[in-house]
Amino acid sequence: MPSHLPSAPVRAAHVRLSDLHLSFGRRPVLAGVDLVAAAGDRVAVVGENGRGKTTLLRVLAGDLPVDRGEVHRAGSVGVADQQIPLGSTDTVGDLIDLELAAVRAALARLDAATSALAEGFPGADDAYADALTDAEALDAWDADRRVDVSLAALNAVDDRSRPLGTLSVGQRHRVRLACLLGAGHSILLLDEPTNHLDASGLDHLTEQLRAHPGVVVLVSHDRALLADVATTVIDLDPSSDNRPRVYGGGYASYVEGRQAERARWEASYAEQLAERQRLADDLSTAQNRLRDSWRPAKGHGKHSRATRAPGLVRAVHRRQEELAAHVIAVPPPPTRFTMPELPKYRGATALRATGVTVAGRLQRPVDLTLDAGDRLVITGPNGAGKSTLLSVLAGNLEPSTGTVIRPRSVRIGRLGQESEQPGTRTATDLYDVQLAQSGESGPSLADLGLLGSYDRHRPVADLSVGARRRLDLALVLAALPHVLLLDEPTNHLSATLVDELTAALGSTPAAVVIATHDRQLLRDTRAWPRLAL
Structure with a gap:
């Protein structure tokens, strides 16, 4: 059809x-x-x-x-x-x-x-x-x-x-x-x-x-x-005037225009700082002349400059007032995601599945082996069993047939498609508890760059869908896993964060498995091995 x-x-x-x-x-x-x-x-x-x-x-x-x-x-x-x-x-x-x-x-x-x-x-x-x-x-x-x-x-x-x-x-x-x-x-x-x-x-x-x-x-x-x-x-x-920007010409024009806008903002702010410093220097010089009543003899160049000092002070004050009326805001540094240093599993094999199926959900038997630092992308249409397979690998679901071997020392972190966090505690509380349970010394929630200060201290129920997704990712990383199992990890995340996360996943020592339909993510991970269900 x-x-x-x-x-x-x-x-x-x-x-x-x-x-x-x-x-x-x-x-x-x-x-x-x-x-x-x-x-x-x-x-x-x-x-x-x-x-x-x-x-x-x-x-x-x-x-x-x-x-x-x-x-x-x-x-x-x-x-x-x-x-x-x-x-x-x-x-x-x-x-x-x-x-x-x-x-x-x-x-x-x-x-x-x-x-x-x-x-x-x-x-x-x-x-x-x-x-x-x-x-x-x-x-x-x-x-x-x-x-x-x-x-x-x-x-x-x-x-x-x-x-x-x-x-x-x-x-x-x-x-x-x-x-x-x-x-x-x-x-x-x-x-x-x-x-x-x-x-x-x-x-x-x-x-x-x-x-x-x-x-x-x-x-x-x-x-x-x-x-x-x-x-x-x-x-x-x-933006520089705190108002949204509208870009015509499609997404590519937006990306180009946004970069140019940011460059202009940073340049204008730098010019404003330089102008303020020049005015401060001029004002200091003029005020010094006013405090010193001595003037060189008439006809001397320094006599003229000293005589003009009161006018210069007034002019500097007027310029300072003009700048104060048109303050250019400080360009906030872009929020950057910082991947924690995940551990590399020191054993021979971190995870092995043999002949795994789940009745009604994962029909095709799956065999796979994950060693330290391995990468894998799981693809397939809806209903093929991608999420089911990740649940089995994580130990959240027992297979109908087959076996999964996980060494006791291996820590596995799984990011599901939907948030299931309780709504009354704050993001920071949940993260700190998870970090303490891992028994490791990991970064704070603020250090990850996933949530701003306002969201970190709000009840989870009050967070936006995107903020809850960021928290879910932070909680998985707090366990400092040897194996990351990520189910549609780009859902609800901004394009910038997706780019940063993709780059981090490519370089982490942990083993990484991604199940996704995201076309750009599939292009960005095209060098990774594939498992088609």
């Missing part, structure tokens, strides 16, 4: 943000956001974790009021965020009906208008015309077929009677994404839509977003998707 869907007709989709400001308590989250997007525009929202990317999507969806500024939208809105709005007893069909509610309502209005027109009720002509226009805008008659096509392309469950509680997190998100791709909304707001997608699903999503006739606003860590899809990038990271 072809993955490309015919574009549903949409009204003139439009999104406009003007001087948007929003704070949580006393902490500014969004400051001075400006954006204009029309039909055909695909806007990528980028920035480090905690910069307000998901918050901006919630504002655009109408779920979160702003403190100041204007938000305008034209057209129906479809939202794919990190939360599924139904419970475990609801079914796949319930989720499809919920996401196609606008389609169902449009067809119901058209049916009612058709009946009224047949009965000859007054005003029925206008009501029918309006209802028909609404249904055509959504291409409502073809919506269920479009959803079925996307369900197949995304390898999602299509049994409408299946309870959501029997689906994995990834399966639920794929069903929801398929609904949104088929619903015909004018505006799509997508938060990390590539999580839980395999290679064919990523290709389908890319095609659908590129063909979408309305507006797409996208938050994603997937650098390949951003490069393939984005026409505009809005950067929420700090």
